[in-house]
Amino acid sequence: xxxxxxxxxxxxxxxxxxxxxxxxxxxxxxxxxxxxxxxxxxxxxxxxxxxxxxxxxxxxxxxxxxxxxxxxxxxxxxxxxxxxxxxxxxxxxxxxxxxxxxxxxxxxx
Amino acid sequence: xxxxxxxxxxxxxxxxxxxxxxxxxxxxxxxxxxxxxxxxxxxxxxxxxxxxxxxxxxxxxxxxxxxxxxxxxxxxxxxxxxxxxxxxxxxxxxxxxxxxxxxxxxxxxxxxx
Numbered sequence: 614x615x616x617x618x619x620x621x622x623x624x625x626x627x628x629x630x631x632x633x634x635x636x637x638x639x640x641x642x643x644x645x646x647x648x649x650x651x652x653x654x655x656x657x658x659x660x661x662x663x664x665x666x667x668x669x670x671x672x673x674x675x676x677x678x679x680x681x682x683x684x685x686x687x688x689x690x691x692x693x694x695x696x697x698x699x700x701x702x703x704x705x706x707x708x709x710x711x712x713x714x715x716x717x718x719x720x721x722x
Numbered sequence: 723x724x725x726x727x728x729x730x731x732x733x734x735x736x737x738x739x740x741x742x743x744x745x746x747x748x749x750x751x752x753x754x755x756x757x758x759x760x761x762x763x764x765x766x767x768x769x770x771x772x773x774x775x776x777x778x779x780x781x782x783x784x785x786x787x788x789x790x791x792x793x794x795x796x797x798x799x800x801x802x803x804x805x806x807x808x809x810x811x812x813x814x815x816x817x818x819x820x821x822x823x824x825x826x827x828x829x830x831x832x833x834x835x
Contacts, residue, residue: 649826656827656829657765657826658825659825708777709755709770709780710765710767710824712766714763714764715765
């Protein structure tokens with residue numbers, strides 16, 4: 614079964630601290646992995662996708678096929694990073710997004 | 723450029739009534755998706771249109787849900803009759819190509835009493 618797991622519902626860190634939001638997936642094929650973010654009172658938007666290998670707003674994520682993980686990392690968290698973060702995948706056979714339950718990141722001053 | 727729009731932003735109806743949600747994708751986007759998040763659970767896929775055709779409707783929960791996209795522009799999602807468990811936030815997204823970024827609308831918050 615295709616599934617995305619985000620084990621943390623809430624992650625609270627202080628400004629300047631490193632952040633790692635965990636994401637594990639189960640899929641037998643070669644999925645495409647994404648991180649979406651929803652800031653307060655804004656719509657869901659794409660943060661990054663693994664095929665782009667980009668760093669957006671200081672965030673990076675590396676696909677680890679051996680561990681079936683796609684953790685999101687940032688070395689120094691900022692208060693404006695506070696938001697809801699969703700990990701998602703699209704299976705090779707479809708274009709639908711399969712979402713994890715989300716992790717709320719709270720960056721405290 | 724206008725983003726994906728959804729109407730209404732909120733809807734409160736009684737069990738057994740009918741509700742129709744509308745989504746206007748970004749102009750030129752052939753792909754339109756419906757998702758929903760119910761009872762604080764994961765955001766779940768409902769269906770995918772390519773132009774006016776249903777490409778994938780594997781996520782539609784039952785036959786009380788009917789989605790249309792006549793003319794390949796805006797889409798409607800009708801729930802008839804609504805049940806309590808249909809309460810949640812319904813999201814629409816659109817993309818230009820099949821593997822392109824999906825852009826989300828603000829969602830419609832549905833409450834069935």
